[in-house]
Amino acid sequence: MYKRFFKRGLDLLVATIAFLILFPVFLIITLLLLIANSGKPFFFQDRPGRNGKIFRVVKFKTMNDRTGEDGKLLPGELRITRVGNFARKTSLDEIPQLLNVIKGDMSLVGPRPLLVSYLPLYNEKQKRRHEIRPGITGWAQVNGRNAISWEQKFEYDVWYVDHYSFSLDVKILFLTVLKVFRSEGVNAGKIVTMEPFTGSGS
Numbered sequence: 001m002y003k004r005f006f007k008r009g010l011d012l013l014v015a016t017i018a019f020l021i022l023f024p025v026f027l028i029i030t031l032l033l034l035i036a037n038s039g040k041p042f043f044f045q046d047r048p049g050r051n052g053k054i055f056r057v058v059k060f061k062t063m064n065d066r067t068g069e070d071g072k073l074l075p076g077e078l079r080i081t082r083v084g085n086f087a088r089k090t091s092l093d094e095i096p097q098l099l100n101v102i103k104g105d106m107s108l109v110g111p112r113p114l115l116v117s118y119l120p121l122y123n124e125k126q127k128r129r130h131e132i133r134p135g136i137t138g139w140a141q142v143n144g145r146n147a148i149s150w151e152q153k154f155e156y157d158v159w160y161v162d163h164y165s166f167s168l169d170v171k172i173l174f175l176t177v178l179k180v181f182r183s184e185g186v187n188a189g190k191i192v193t194m195e196p197f198t199g200s201g202s
Contacts, residue, residue, distance in 0.1 A: 002166045010166075011108050015101035026095050029060055029087055036081040037061050042096060047113035050133045055105040057113055060084070060093040091180045097136050109169045110135030111157035114197070121199035122154075129157040132164070139168075142175035150197045 019026070033041035043061040046054050062084030066074050073079065080088070087093040100106040106113065113134035122129075140148070140156035160168075 015098045019098040032083045036083045052130050058096040062088050107133040107135045109172050118197050126154045137176040146194050
């Protein structure tokens with residue numbers, strides 16, 4: 001019953017209330033990033049959703065577009081802004097994704113939406129992470145986030161697809177809040193974002 005009917009309704013209700021409550025914070029961070037990122041406070045990117053359907057995810061833009069002498073973007077750790085670093089450490093950069101949840105592209109809890117270019121790299125088991133809507137947070141995020149390997153993340157994602165329930169979603173949301181306050185698993189070592197996924201065989 002929860003999987004077929006209530007999960008989407010709960011997503012819509014909670015995401016709407018959360019966005020209204022966080023709207024003042026949303027406005028403040030938007031204004032600060034307008035200044036820090038030369039008028040570009042948001043980051044938009046195509047991501048695969050349920051059944052691999054492509055949608056456009058929106059997040060706060062935590063890194064600027066500074067380039068080196070070769071014209072290529074500098075490494076992430078050199079481009080992340082002070083405001084962006086704070087937003088990322090506190091997970092406030094995820095606030096705009098509540099709009100994706102309200103729209104129906106995402107869920108509050110589910111496998112994180114990754115890059116479209118990863119779609120042909122998944123093995124048959126890993127592809128199952130797309131059987132449900134992707135989430136703002138998920139089982140993998142409360143069990144290591146960027147501090148675990150891609151293979152372990154996908155194991156957690158598929159496990160969630162097979163076991164998700166109301167009680168599990170509440171548990172994940174509660175653990176996510178704890179993780180945010182403790183700033184656990186945000187960065188993989190000194191790297192701001194994880195290394196790209198290159199496939200893991202069959």
